Amino acid sequence: MAAPTYSRRATALRVGLALTAGLAFSLGVYLLAQATQPSGLVSFAFLLVLPAAVCAFIAYVADPWGRRSLGFYLMIPVWVLGAVIVLSIIVLREGTVCVVMLSPLWLGSGLIGAALAHKLRNRGKGATSRAVALAVLPLLAMQVEARLPVPEASTVVTRRIVVDAPPEVIWPLLEGVPDVRKGEGRWNLSQDVVGVPRPQGARLVGEGVGARRLARWEHGVAFDEVITEWEPGRRIAWRFVFDDLDAWDFTDRHLRPDSAYFKVTTGGYRLTPLADGRTEVALHTAYWMKTPVNGYSRLWGEVFLGDLENNLLALIKARAERAA
Template sequence: MDQADRSRMAARIIGAFAAAAFYAVGCYLLVDWARPDSGMVMVSFALVQPAAICAFLCYICDPLARRRRRFYALVPVVCLVGMILIGVILLQEGVVCILMLAVPWLISGEVGALLTYRLRRRDPESDPASTFLSPSLLALPLIMMPIESMIEPPARHYSVTREIVIDAPAHAIWPLMQGITDIGPDEGRWNLSQDLIGIPRPRGAWLEGSGVGAIRHARWEHGIAFREIVTDWQVNSRISWRFDFTGSQGWEFTDRHLRPDSAYMQVDSGGYVLIPQDDGRHLLQLTTRYTARTHFNPYAALWGEFFLGDLESNILAAIRDRAEHWKQDR
């Protein structure tokens, strides 16, 4: 291959990636316009589109079908990096949304790339359809998106529970279950979602009133604030609430698609249960219940378990430390 051929090939590859980026952004804007609250969790956008884009790129970047399998496997990785940069810089998506989409995006992209690799190894004379199948896949997401948008996603209810053992009496733990007004930045437990990914940490909670019907005010980092209405109240034993995000602000700082009262995720209720142990210590459990409405709820539930679990573990550690320090000071 001479210099002129290399230049033409480089221009072809650059043009293919530019076309793929334009197509991806166009699909993003289309689903964001059609379904601003839930378009990002459509199967056609999160799973089918990556396969189509990577199949197209592999086809254009290897017109003579001479490249090895590892080249095809590398294309989705390069494409994913490009999509992340576009998402952060151009579309201003947050790290949480990008991280959640990155895993299915990469897997789907690899499927499309390796499918193209196998198709390109067929004899075009005996199987002429294989020559056009990879580029034609670009039409598949555009066909599926309007159809999928008319299908109501199933609702599934999930709960996330974490627990911790506290060496302190119940009357020292109970006030902390009602709320800690001033959680410091160094309190709690280090975790991936809050310390590395950037999910906001709780900064305080306080109770207005007492008993069933009392209002628990919660405050997190970045100005996030919301209310919790107490639904169960058993002194030194249990407190439960339902979440009220009416007028809640601050969620847009990280991902505008990840509000806890969005069309595809609703955080419903939560609460503490304090269980006495035989050795005089207490087991404190914190549970959060939510409803997912997506076309791939099991995958969404994995992230719910991860993010909510880290959040609960952090709060429980702060309560344990304060309660045990109270005991030591007596």
């Protein structure tokens, strides 16, 4: 017997219902992960297994007779990602940084799940059972993953700039710039598009090892930097102290700089005099992470922290060269 033909209205209704069911299931997994473990969202099951299973499930339901093309299947993760972004920002109040970091993983995993569903689709008996089994897969993965050790990693992000000024002119700026004005620094993706806050100022209290740099950033973000290395004209280093973590709720509660799976630990500047009278200024930031996708997280650390460091170095360069 020939399979029934598709109508646009019936197809749209079936896809819409499947998408709604998939998103409702994803929301349930999200809430379950939040309730059961603080770092539940930073997990292999949530980041990779869930989007693949949800997209495969939606594809099965949206194509009951197994007659749709691969292109139809591969569009499903795109629709799912768009809906997830809207749901995350408007309903779940997730910050832009979380959404930006999540999107490539969800899209890539969803494409794999949809392509696999297209390859393994079955026009006969048992397709519905397999679709339901796909939806259960993330829950099983969460149970297994909870019993496995999560890898840890430490890394350092470093940026450099050459300043047309001697170290003695640059050094006071490393101690702190208390009056950062709007427009200073460098345009970058993280701060000008994604919305990571910009610095408003920093001032040094005390002098030498044990002194504190008090940093203020936009949106009420404030933190201390306790000096651990002090060599005037050459280098200054510190460890970060984040006492007021509530201020970080403005953007991503899962990306606080002192959490169970992500900690920004130390940083510092180093001055290297060059033969032509100029000075190389290097800024480094070290952090620790504990996630199942440390390699992927490290890439975003290079992007976000690299942008912040480039912005600060551009500010120092502009002020030092004006002073020189």
